[in-house]
Every structure is written in structure tokens, then in C-alpha cells.
Amino acid sequence: MLANESVQINNTKKNKILSVLLNIFFIILVISIFLPLIWLLINSLKSNNELFNNSLALPSKWLFSNYAEAWGKGLFSYFKNSLIVSSASLILIITISALLAYGLTRFHVKGGNIIFFIILGGMALSEQVALVPLYKMLQAMNLYNTYFAVILPYIAFRIPFTVFLMRAYFITIPKELEEAAYIDGYNSFQIFYKIIVPISKPVFASCAIVNLNFVWNEFLFANVFLESKEIMTIPIGLMTFQGDMKANYTVMLAGIVIASIPMILIFLSMQKQFIRGLTAGSVKG
């Protein structure tokens, strides 16, 4: 007995040392993640001269005016465009995918397996392979250089992954729930929005975050399909902004910070639901 106890005491001691070492390791990783970001923040508050003198020093005067200048000189408009494109895409991605996943999982559909295979197969097809034909199609449809030029492809390319996540979740919902509602006289659409949607909130939350991260940050389609400055989204706007701000580095850096903040805030406020929903199946969005 006594020997056993001393082994255990030894173990806890060993664990304590291990735990301290591990925490040191994790903090070094935290520093390596934060270092570029802190450097960005510090220099975004400097004058150009100070940046060129010593980019490692703290600013002598904190120039919050860099942020005002970045916002006023174009970022506001890019931000607004991103809000329009992202919210429209996100609402439609979630709605269309939820309906599709519901149709595939809660009914016996003839050809359902083939349809499911076609939808999932879409995940293997990359944006680049569709780029040239989509460009020609959007021109032919007179949609090139409109919000629709990116919204429609965003929806189409995000449906497969979203259906995949939602399907995994819907399958776990017990059939008895709907049968009871069916007997109560609900039709299938009422079952969908009164039963399925409310209990699927966690998976909706993760789908929303993963897809929002995609549409908010998407660059390839936006760069090719949106031509005029007035409708550019934040990622291409930022590249244009860099060109406009050639001589004004620190305002550029302020622009990078402004462009990055929304997704970080949304993630931090929703991370619990996000992780919970991801457990259904995890994919790099």
C-alpha cells in the first residue's frame, strides 16, 4: 500500500514537471502565432518614417488616424460589398443545403444515392478547374462584374460540403419525432422548419462559420469576376488598396487589420457552437 502511494506521489510530481514544460512549449507557440500580428498592430499605428527607422520599436505617437484613413480611402466600400455578398451567399448556401439534405435523408428518394454521389462529388472539383468556363458563362449571362457573378458560384461550390455536414447530423435525428408530427397533420415543410431546423442549430452554426470564413475571404473568383472598384469585396479590395497606398505602408497595415477583425470576432463569439457542430464530421472548409 505504502509503496503504491509513493509511486503515485512520484507520478503526480512527474506530471507537474511535465505540465510546466508543456505549458512553456504551448506559450512559445502562442508567441510565434502572435508575433507577426503584434508587429502588424504596432506598425499600423506608426508614421511611415518611424516604420522605416525601426519597425521593432513602439510608435512615439499612436496614429489611430491611419485607421480612419484606410477606412475612408476605399475600405468602407469594400467592406460594404463583402457584407452584401457574404450575407446573401451565406443565407442561400444554408437554406438550399438544408433543404437538399432534408430531401435526401428523410425520404426514400428514387435515385437518391446517385444524387447524393453527384452532390458529394462536387467537393472534389476545385474552383480553378471551373474558372475559365465560368468566366465565359457569366459574361454570356450578362452577370460578369455584378454581385451575382460571385454569389452564384459561391453557393454552388459550398453546397456539397454543407450538405455533407448537415446530412451527417440529420441522420442522427430520430424518425419518431416526425412521425408524431405527421400524425398531428404537419406537412413535410412544417416538419422541416418546426422540428428539423430547431434541433439542428449546432450544425447550422458550424456550417455558418465555415462558409462565412470561405465567402468573406474568397479571392480567386472575386478577383476574376468582379472588375470595378465599386463592387470589389475585401480580399481583392485589399490588393487594390495596396496599389493605391504604394507610398503609405502604415495605412496599408491598418487596412489589413480592419479586413481581418470581423471573422476573428465572429469566431471567438461562436467558437463553442462551432466546435460542437464540427464533431458531426470535420473537413477543412
Added chain:
Amino acid sequence: MMKRKKLVPYYYIIPGLFMVLFFVYIPVICNFIYSFFHLSSYSSTKVFAGFDNYIKLFTNDTFPIMMKNNIMYAVISLIVQVGFGTVIALLLESKLTGRLRNVYRNIYFLPALISLTAVGLLFTFIYSPDVGLLNSALRAMGLENLTQSWLGNSKTAIYCIIAMSQWQFTGYITLLMVVAIQNIPRDYLEAAAIDGAGPFRRAVNIMIPLVKEQLLVCSIITIIGAFKLFTEVYSTTSGGPGNSSQVLGVYLYQNAFLHDKMGLAAATGVLIFIITVTISIIQIVVTKSGKV
């Protein structure tokens, strides 16, 4: 079982199916056709080219450079993101880190939320010869002779871009692996602990075997991502200096929209298609599931 009008389920399915067929499948099929033509973005003239575009692609001097860069990106990302990322996940879930582990996990994930262009522009600054963080830090440490124009040097450019991606995405894989580890039934780990297995043995003998499917999924996602690489290179070097950091994705874009060789771009697209779809099929066969 719900028995209703036979058409009802299709009302739910058709909008999504239509979007995917029309905006994903049809363009991909058209891309195949385009790859056999010479075509321009400004006119609708199409001239049949046979395998001309493919011959141009494969015999081009940049082709071996692109393949090397895409493959290097894949290999290094596998080692750092999947390998190191999994080790971090196992250490985080080893219960030795206490309550801080969710904080660590979230911090590591943060860079993945920043757009590729913002990260690209940020690192263009970090690597810049005069004001950049990297050279400034080297000078501050007295390592003046190591400073250089990181992205302007054809030997270092692609590795700087790869390093940037590791900074951005290692935490993403860590998060995915943490989620998989948390899905392991608690009893397995408790039983092993009672049997005297320490944290290290629990990680190697129990956690890894139980998350090996997720590990494979992460590996495949990472390899496929390496062959779709575009924004990271476009926003930093655009493939330069020379063609030293050129990759398939940027080559496709430049041929389509700068050099007006859409047929050659389409042929590059077909190559990306073949590589990524082959890897996806391998995954489906190995995991025997529809998970992608």
C-alpha cells in the same frame, strides 16, 4: 416511414442539385472541351488545337519548377500541418495542460480566419528587406549577414511562402484533430489509465489508432490544397522572381487572364483536376466511405 406524394422530396432536392450541376459540373466539363481549343477571352473564335495545349504545358520550362513547388508545398505541409499539428492536438488533449488548453487551441486557430490576401500582404512586409520583421529581428540579434530580400531571392521565395502557410494553417489541422480526439469514448482512455498507461502511451496506443481516419482525411485535404495553391503565391510573389515560385494555379490564372491563352489555362485546369480527383478517389477507397 413517410409516404407521401412521390414528387415532394424532389422539391427539396432540385434547387441545390441544379446549382451544383449548372455552376460546378458544367464548367468543369466545358473546361475539358476548352483544353482542346485555342481560344481568347475577347472574341468567341475557337480553333481546334488537338493536344497542342497539353504539349505546350508539359514541354514548358516552368512545368518542372511548378511541379517541384507544388510537391514541396504538399510535403512540407504534411510534415508540419498534419504531423506537428497532430502532435500539438495530442499534447493539448493529454490533460496535462489544464484549463488553458481551449485558449491555446483557439489562438492557434486564429490565423486560419484571416484572409489569404491579408496574410499574403502581411508576410510581404515581414519578409521585406528593409523594414521587415524578419530582417529587423535578425539585425537586432546581430545576425546581419543572414538578412536578405527573402521574397526577391529565387532560392528562398517559395520556401518563404510555404513557411507562411504553415503559420496560417497548422492550427486548423490541430483543431480538427482535437475534435476527433474529443470524440473518442472516455471509457477507452479511462480503462487504459487504470491499466497503468501513462499519457504518452495513451496517446500513441489509443488516441492515434482511433483517430487514424481523421488523420487520413486531414492528409488528403492538405495534399489537395497544395495542388490548388493560388492566393498565397499570387498575393506575395505572383510566381517570381523569374518563375522560381510559380505553381499550377497561378500559371493557370496568368495564362487565362494576362496572356490570353485560355486553352492552355484550361489544359492546366485539367491537370489540376486529374491530380486532385485521383487523390480524392484514393481517399474514398482507403477509408471506404463517402467522406471527403
